[in-house]
Structures are given as structure tokens and as C-alpha cells.
Amino acid sequence: MLPPDWIDTLQRHISRKSRITVLTGAGISAESGIPTFRGPEGYWTVGSQVYHPQEMATFAMFRQRPDDVWQWYLHRATICHAAAPNTGHLAIAAMETLLGDRFTLITQNVDGLHLKAGNPIEKTYQIHGNVFQVRCAAACSPELHSLPMDLIGRAKEASLTDAERALLTCRRCGERLRPHVLWFDEVYDERYFHFESSLQAAAETGLLLIVGTSGVTNLPNQVAWTVLRKGGTIIDINPAENPFSELARRSPGGTVIPLPSGRLLPQLLHAMQQEMTGRSQP
Ligand code: OAD
Numbered sequence: 001m002l003p004p005d006w007i008d009t010l011q012r013h014i015s016r017k018s019r020i021t022v023l024t025g026a027g028i029s030a031e032s033g034i035p036t037f038r039g040p041e042g043y044w045t046v047g048s049q050v051y052h053p054q055e056m057a058t059f060a061m062f063r064q065r066p067d068d069v070w071q072w073y074l075h076r077a078t079i080c081h082a083a084a085p086n087t088g089h090l091a092i093a094a095m096e097t098l099l100g101d102r103f104t105l106i107t108q109n110v111d112g113l114h115l116k117a118g119n120p121i122e123k124t125y126q127i128h129g130n131v132f133q134v135r136c137a138a139a140c141s142p143e144l145h146s147l148p149m150d151l152i153g154r155a156k157e158a159s160l161t162d163a164e165r166a167l168l169t170c171r172r173c174g175e176r177l178r179p180h181v182l183w184f185d186e187v188y189d190e191r192y193f194h195f196e197s198s199l200q201a202a203a204e205t206g207l208l209l210i211v212g213t214s215g216v217t218n219l220p221n222q223v224a225w226t227v228l229r230k231g232g233t234i235i236d237i238n239p240a241e242n243p244f245s246e247l248a249r250r251s252p253g254g255t256v257i258p259l260p261s262g263r264l265l266p267q268l269l270h271a272m273q274q275e276m277t278g279r280s281q282p
Contacts, residue, residue, distance in 0.1 A: 007271050009233060009253040010207070014275040018206025021104040021227070022092055023220055027212020027238060029111050031262040032083040038214055058185045062137065066176055067160045070168060073179045075156045077131045077147060080110075085117035088211065091265035093118035098269075098276055104201040106194070108213060108220060110181050125194035125201075127219050133180035140173040142191065144180055188219050195219060202226035208234045209268070211261045215243035227251070237261050 013020060026036035037053055055061060062069045085093075096103050096119050105124050107114055110131040114124055133144045148167040160168075168177045182188065188195040202208070202223040213220060224247050227234055236248040236256045248254040257264055 002267050002271060005253075006235075006255060006257070006268075009235070009255070010268060010271045011275040012253070013207040013233065014272055016206060017102060018232075019102045019104065019201065019204045020095070020099055020207045020209070021106060021201055021205040021223075022095065022209045022211060023213070023223055024092070024105070024107045024109060024114070024211045025213025025220070026109060028088045028092075028261045029083065029086075029109055029113055030212065031086040031088065031260060032111075032113060034079055034083050034111055034113075036212075038216075054184050057181065058183045060185055062178060062183070066137075067165075070160060070179075071156075071158075073131060073181070074151050074154055076110075078152050078154065078156075080112060080131055081152045083111065083113060085113045086262045088261035088265040089113050089117035091269040092211075094269050095272060096120070096123065098272060104205070106198050106201070106220070106223060108217060125198050127182070127188065127193045127195070127198055128217075129179070129181035129192065131179060131181060134168070134177040135180050136170040136173060136175055137178040138170065138173055138175035140170060140175065145177070147179075193219070198223055199226055203230055205230070205232050208232055209237060210234060210244045210248070211237045211265070213238070213242070213244065214240075237264055 026034070030036050056069060056072050092105060092114065096105065105114060105119050107124065107126055108128045110126070110129050112130055112132050115121055132147045134147050135144050151164060151167060170177055180192070182193055190196045198219060199222060203226055205227045208224065208227040210224065215221065224234060224244055228247055228251050231252060234244070234248040234251040234254040236244045237259065238245070239258050239260060245256045248256050
């Protein structure tokens with residue numbers, strides 16, 4: 001059962017018709033079996049060298065070792081493809097249905113689980129891209145394409161075959177295709193990563209729910225600080241203390257809920273539904 005002050009905060013924003021924004025990170029997908037970024041499962045071994053995600057997920061590494069980078073992403077895509085949305089994802093999809101146009105979802109996750117749970121792609125700001133989409137590495141066109149599903153399910157250690165490389169070749173210019181994800185040596189933009197749209201939503205947000213992120217990336221920090229500066233309320237949902245925990249405590253009526261999102265989000269949804277249906281009853 002949620003403490004009364006959390007319920008009050010939620011219901012105040014529901015009744016005020018505030019914009020409610022949810023910002024998610026890898027933690028929401030942990031309960032679906034997808035390793036978080038900064039846990040030990042994120043590392044990758046090439047030969048005798050162990051690489052951190054921050055080294056693999058760069059355009060520079062892709063230029064040097066495209067096959068190794070693809071092997072890493074195809075392994076992650078295979079894990080993501082096998083994963084199912086958990087109760088946390090499903091609760092967020094239900095919040096979207098309940099709140100309609102005053103709900104915004106911003107996600108750092110590239111696993112596609114929010115879309116699988118039912119959040120519509122046009123209202124889901126995938127600010128780090130999506131591992132099931134590809135685009136031309138030479139940027140001969142801005143088009144996004146679906147990752148060929150024949151590449152899913154391959155053995156983690158298997159080197160790319162010529163047939164697989166052919167599937168990962170741009171039909172327009174013959175250059176390599178690359179994963180449609182934001183790399184550490186690249187920058188956010190509006191066209192691919194909803195940069196301005198995310199900050200615009202933050203500026204209108206009365207209540208920001210931050211779920212399962214360690215708070216180390218740029219745009220999520222700008223979103224949270226924008227909400228704080230505009231006098232919005234921040235609730236940080238994460239079993240571990242992180243930079244967003246302090247922002248939440250500083251925000252009016254904000255709080256930190258150190259519980260797993262899969263358990264907590266359905267309770268927050270229930271409180272929202274009660275407020276929406278309860279108030280509308282005669
Ligand atoms: P991290 O792996 O850095 O952080 C995951 C967070 O989720 C941690 O703070 C955990 O405490 C928390 N967590 C774990 N299980 C949870 C649960 N059941 N419920 C709630 N929280 C839980 O992942 P991110 O913060 O998402 O960027 O990383 C942000 C970005 O860094 C990623 O999108 C990626 C990486 O660079 C790109 O790929 C561009």
C-alpha cells in the first residue's frame with residue numbers, strides 16, 4: 001500500500017490535469033531479464049580484450065571494427081527480442097491510455113519493450129534509438145529500416161558471415177548499415193532522438209516519474225532540471241540512490257521510492273485510475 005503523501009501528490013496532479021511525464025532507463029527492463037548498462041553483464045570480450053559498453057557503443061569503434069560492433073548489438077537485439085514487457089511497462093502503457101494527450105513517455109532504452117507493451121511509437125520518445133532499426137552508416141539517406149529478423153537468434157560468439165554482411169549493407173549506396181542507436185561519441189538531435197520535443201514536454205510537465213536510471217546521461221538530466229526549475233514535482237523510482245534522488249527530494253512534493261518498478265508502477269497506476277474514475281463519479 002502506498003503511503004498517503006505519495007497518493008496525495010499523484011492525485012493532486014491528476015485533478016489539476018497536469019502534464020505527467022515518465023522517463024525510463026534500463027532498470028525498468030531489468031525485471032524482463034535485460035541486463036542494465038552498468039551492471040557486469042554489459043561487458044563484451046573481443047579476443048582477449050574486454051570492452052565496456054562505453055567503448056563498444058561508439059562510431060569510432062564501428063569504423064574500426066564494424067563486425068565486432070554488430071556482433072555485440074545482434075547479441076543484445078536477440079536478448080531484447082526474447083524479452084517480454086513486465087508489469088512496469090504494462091502499467092506505463094495503461095497510464096498513456098488513461099491520461100491521453102497530457103501523458104509523455106521518454107525512454108533511454110533501445111529494447112523496444114515500451115512499444116511491445118502498447119505505447120504508440122509516435123508518442124514514445126526513444127531518445128537513444130531502437131536496436132531493431134538500422135540506417136546507412138554513410139548517411140546517404142536519413143531513412144530508418146527494420147533490422148532483418150534473420151539476424152536475430154545467432155550464436156553470440158559466431159563471426160558475421162558474408163550473407164549476414166550482405167543483409168547489413170545499404171541497398172542505396174553499398175556502405176554498411178549501422179544500428180539506429182545513439183553512440184557515446186555522437187550527439188542528440190530532434191530528427192532521430194526527439195531532443196527539442198523532450199525538453200518542450202519537460203517545460204510543460206507538472207509531475208515527472210523517473211524510473212530505473214542511474215542519471216548519467218545528458219538529455220535526461222536536462223529534462224529533470226527543466227521540470228525542477230519550472231516548479232514541477234519529481235518522483236524517483238529506483239532501489240539505488242542516484243543523482244535524480246536528490247532532485248526529487250528538492251522538488252515540491254517530490255520523493256524517492258526505493259522499490260523495483262515492476263512492483264510499484266501498478267500501484268501508482270491504480271491510484272491514478274481511482275482519482276480519474278472516482279472524481280468523475282457523480
Ligand atoms: P544503468 O544501467 O546506468 O542504470 C540502471 C538503473 O536501474 C540503476 O540505477 C539501478 O539501480 C536501477 N534498477 C535496477 N533494477 C531496477 C528495478 N527493478 N526497478 C527500478 N530501477 C532499477 O542504465 P541507464 O541509466 O538507463 O545510453 O543508462 C542510461 C544510458 O547509458 C543508456 O541508455 C545507454 C548508456 O550509455 C546509450 O546507449 C546512448
